[in-house]
Amino acid sequence: MSLKKATLLIFLILVIDQISKIYIKTNFVYGDVGEIKVAEWFRIMLIENEGMAWGTVIPGEYGKLFLTVFRIFAVFGIAYWLWTSVKANGSKYLIVAISLIFAGAAGNIIDSVFYGVIFNDSYHAPATLFAENPYGTLFHGKVVDMLYFPFWSGNLPEWLPIWGGKHFTFFNAIFNIADMAISTGVGILIVFNKKAFGPSTKEETNVLEA
Incomplete structure (x- = not known):
């Protein structure tokens, strides 16, 4: 590939x-207010992630900044992994997986870096894009999540x-398209481990292009 x-x-x-994040942010109020119930097992709503996965937060004044900078360095590392894998004629499974992980990580970084200075908050009304009074500062944005199953x-x-x-709910996580891309990429590496890290073959190419 x-x-x-x-x-x-x-x-x-x-x-x-x-596009999905901007739409949700400018049309939904935070939490379950105004959520769309597509089905009993599928809802669309606005939640904002303050920190890492599952809402984990790094404490301290510079915790959020540290997390955002760490994510940026991680994306550069993934980009280098992608470039070297392509140059080495790596398996299509590997290239697709790395591309999905890179795209997902980059998508959430955009939120973390810029959303704090282009949106106001969504607690009482849908947010405004390029608001006069944004809710945060550069590198201190919140990641927008919306898919709930x-x-x-x-x-x-x-x-x-x-x-x-x-009381128990399965599956209780709320996530976004970027999270799906990361999970899919990691899933490919786990499920198709031998094909991902093995040599690229004609048979593999035909499967992926079918």
Whole structure:
């Protein structure tokens, strides 16, 4: 797979990711207010991630800045991995996986770097793009999440240890297109490990282009 095709894939994911985030940010109020219930197991809503995955936050005045800078360095590392893999004629599985991971990481970095200075908050009304009074500063933006798939929700059986009788929701994470790209890329590396890190073959090319 050429670097040109990998770049096109990255660009398409970034465009879809940012369009969806800007739409959600400017049309939804934070939390479950005004959420869209597409199905009982699929909802669209606005949540903003202050820190890392699952809402983890690095404490301290410079925690958010450290996280954003770390993400930027990580993306440069992934970009170098992609470039060397293409130059080494790596497997298409590997190139696609790295491209997805790069696009996802870059998409969330855009939020972290710029959203704090181009949006106001979304707590009482949908945000305004290029607002006069933005909610944050450069490098201190919040990552926008919107996809929620609560496949099952209810009380667990009483006989279960520790969690018995407690309310439980599966799947409880709220995420975005960038997160999906990262998860898919990592999934490809895990499921197709031998093909991803093995030599590129004609048979593999035919499978991916089918």
